[in-house]
Amino acid sequence: MDYTRNGLIFGGAGKLGTALSRAFSDGWAMRTVESREADVTDKAALRALLTQARPKVVFNAKVISGVDACEQAPGLAFLINTRFPSHLAELSEELGFTLVHFSTDAIFPDCAPGDAHTESSVPVPLNAYTLSKYGADCLIPAITPRAYVLRLSVQFGERPAARQFVERMLEQALEGAPVLRAASDVICSPSYSLDVAGRIRQMLEHGEPSGLYHLANAGQASLFELVSTAIGLLGLSTRVEALPSASFPTLGRRSNVTPIASGKIDPLRPWQEALAEFCREFKAARDAQP
Numbered sequence: 001m002d003y004t005r006n007g008l009i010f011g012g013a014g015k016l017g018t019a020l021s022r023a024f025s026d027g028w029a030m031r032t033v034e035s036r037e038a039d040v041t042d043k044a045a046l047r048a049l050l051t052q053a054r055p056k057v058v059f060n061a062k063v064i065s066g067v068d069a070c071e072q073a074p075g076l077a078f079l080i081n082t083r084f085p086s087h088l089a090e091l092s093e094e095l096g097f098t099l100v101h102f103s104t105d106a107i108f109p110d111c112a113p114g115d116a117h118t119e120s121s122v123p124v125p126l127n128a129y130t131l132s133k134y135g136a137d138c139l140i141p142a143i144t145p146r147a148y149v150l151r152l153s154v155q156f157g158e159r160p161a162a163r164q165f166v167e168r169m170l171e172q173a174l175e176g177a178p179v180l181r182a183a184s185d186v187i188c189s190p191s192y193s194l195d196v197a198g199r200i201r202q203m204l205e206h207g208e209p210s211g212l213y214h215l216a217n218a219g220q221a222s223l224f225e226l227v228s229t230a231i232g233l234l235g236l237s238t239r240v241e242a243l244p245s246a247s248f249p250t251l252g253r254r255s256n257v258t259p260i261a262s263g264k265i266d267p268l269r270p271w272q273e274a275l276a277e278f279c280r281e282f283k284a285a286r287d288a289q290p
């Protein structure tokens with residue numbers, strides 16, 4: 001095996017971590033760091049773990065996400081979302097591995113209808129979650145030139161541990177919920193976590209320069225449109241009700257219209273195509289359950 005294809009994932013049980021394990025399952029030696037293996041806020045413990053594991057690429061998919069969760073525990077949000085990635089960046093300089101870190105479209109202000117935020121757009125973080133994420137976006141490139149910072153938008157995809165928005169909606173529909181509710185004024189770039197992970201593999205293997213990238217399936221949609229399309233693809237009759245985002249209040253302020261596009265790399269396939277593939281997989285996995 002090519003010795004450079006040796007990766008280590010933090011946050012491997014999460015949605016993106018799961019997709020990374022799957023996308024790199026052949027030809028790469030990938031290891032996931034379990035939460036109990038290391039206190040990620042302790043730089044000396046991290047150094048010991050990484051010195052022993054000697055990865056060539058470290059993927060950081062660990063995050064405290066959610067506007068409410070971060071408002072309620074801002075200290076933890078900054079420790080995991082800002083300080084831990086900055087420690088990884090310092091250790092990447094010290095130990096020589098490549099760092100792949102993830103950020104979010106949520107750091108941006110609302111953009112004009114039809115527009116999308118590119119790598120040169122100016123973030124305006126409004127809450128503890130987005131401040132803590134943007135902190136790492138700023139620190140990492142200031143510490144090391146050998147890091148990729150990949151900004152993502154709303155992901156759908158396999159996630160064994162817990163369900164996020166899209167998967168939760170689909171499960172409720174498959175369990176017979178007569179009506180689902182989704183915001184029609186929250187606009188994102190819906191993306192399939194497996195497409196995202198596959199492109200990251202290509203970028204690494206093709207030697208794409210490190211730096212900041214926006215990575216998403218092509219196109220944009222409201223959460224209402226995303227859920228309605230998925231329900232249609234699954235052939236379900238569940239009614240989806242379009243509501244304003246004000247119907248889903250959060251503790252912190254947030255932006256609503258934050259689709260992303262890249263000025264540096266081609267977009268992934270259109271989100272509708274990716275969603276159709278995900279829905280087929282989602283239904284097959286559910287049908288296979290005992």
Ligand SMILES: NC(=O)c1ccc[n+]([C@@H]2O[C@H](COP(=O)([O-])OP(=O)(O)OC[C@H]3O[C@@H](n4cnc5c(N)ncnc54)[C@H](OP(=O)(O)O)[C@@H]3O)[C@@H](O)[C@H]2O)c1
Nearest residue numbers: 011012013014015016035062063102103104152153154155
């Ligand atoms: N999912 C999306 O829609 C989306 C959108 C934009 C950007 N992103 C970005 O993509 C990256 C990965 O997101 P994801 O959706 O894959 O995350 P996720 O599934 O919510 O969580 C990823 C991992 O974070 C760790 N984690 C979660 N809550 C924690 C807590 N309270 N304390 C300590 N660790 C905790 C867990 O790590 P362990 O496995 O080690 O327990 C978990 O497996 C993040 O940087 C996120 O900002 C995601």
